[in-house]
Amino acid sequence: MQYEPGLSRDELIDFAINQYFGNVDKKDLEATLNCFHDEALLCTQTSFTRHSGKAEIKRMFEDFFASYETIVHQDFTCTVDEANGRITASFVAELVDSDGQTTILNNTNFWRMRDGKFQEVYVYMSGANVLV
Amino acid sequence: MADWTPGMAGQEPLPYPFYVDIVTKRYFDGVDNKNLSKVLNCFHPDAVLHEATSDTVHNGRDAIRAMFEKLFADFDDIWHGNFVHTADPVSNAVCSQFTVLITPNGGDQLRYENCNRFYLKDRLFQHVFVYMSGDNLLKEGDA
Numbered sequence: 001m002q003y004e005p006g007l008s009r010d011e012l013i014d015f016a017i018n019q020y021f022g023n024v025d026k027k028d029l030e031a032t033l034n035c036f037h038d039e040a041l042l043c044t045q046t047s048f049t050r051h052s053g054k055a056e057i058k059r060m061f062e063d064f065f066a067s068y069e070t071i072v073h074q075d076f077t078c079t080v081d082e083a084n085g086r087i088t089a090s091f092v093a094e095l096v097d098s099d100g101q102t103t104i105l106n107n108t109n110f111w112r113m114r115d116g117k118f119q120e121v122y123v124y125m126s127g128a129n130v131l132v
Numbered sequence: 133m134a135d136w137t138p139g140m141a142g143q144e145p146l147p148y149p150f151y152v153d154i155v156t157k158r159y160f161d162g163v164d165n166k167n168l169s170k171v172l173n174c175f176h177p178d179a180v181l182h183e184a185t186s187d188t189v190h191n192g193r194d195a196i197r198a199m200f201e202k203l204f205a206d207f208d209d210i211w212h213g214n215f216v217h218t219a220d221p222v223s224n225a226v227c228s229q230f231t232v233l234i235t236p237n238g239g240d241q242l243r244y245e246n247c248n249r250f251y252l253k254d255r256l257f258q259h260v261f262v263y264m265s266g267d268n269l270l271k272e273g274d275a
Contacts, residue, residue: 045247080220080223081219081220083148110216112216124184
């Protein structure tokens with residue numbers, strides 16, 4: 001294992017889907033950032049983009065939230081490795097900007113948990129990276 | 133199981149090592165050694181392999197065979213490693229992150245950071261999703 005497992009299967013799913021994506025979709029920056037350790041990594045692997053540490057992740061989410069009027073993540077299929085504190089989810093992201101333009105992405109996230117928060121997050125996107 | 137869907141509840145769970153082993157010791161070992169039978173033996177006859185970043189779908193083991201025949205012909209060396217798995221007996225699925233080092237015939241080595249989502253029905257792959265950090269390498273076969 002990379003990190004000591006702590007959360008149960010149901011807790012991992014709740015953390016990733018409700019506490020994380022639920023707050024992203026509400027554009028609740030503080031609650032979103034509370035899901036990450038201070039030294040967490042968020043990497044979009046399909047574009048070799050890395051945000052290192054909570055300050056960089058905060059800046060990325062500020063820009064992301066400002067770029068879209070509405071952000072919806074849905075249609076989750078979760079794969080859970082409870083023994084190793086890892087969870088993966090495929091989902092549809094529907095993003096609508098201020099001009100009414102809609103971006104649909106079929107993405108996959110990999111989360112590695114440490115002590116109840118995200119230590120590493122890896123995002124694989126079906127289209128251009130929106131987490132810049 | 134006519135109404136099977138990827139990761140559906142109620143499937144018979146296999147031992148945790150089965151999921152890691154079918155990905156590394158059977159599937160990717162077969163790919164890296166260009167052992168087509170070993171690769172295809174991981175798939176159901178009506179399996180689907182979907183490259184998500186280019187939305188390329190290979191429907192059925194014959195289409196998957198043609199795709200791999202082209203891949204093996206077009207590239208000298210293929211290596212998959214640096215794996216991190218999310219293996220889940222409860223949903224009969226395993227998702228894997230990995231590095232790919234691959235060299236086109238007569239070309240320079242390429243490095244990819246990819247992931248696959250493998251959804252099993254019973255003991256074989258039924259639906260596989262692939263995400264690539266560069267141009268799609270899993271193109272439609274010529275056959």
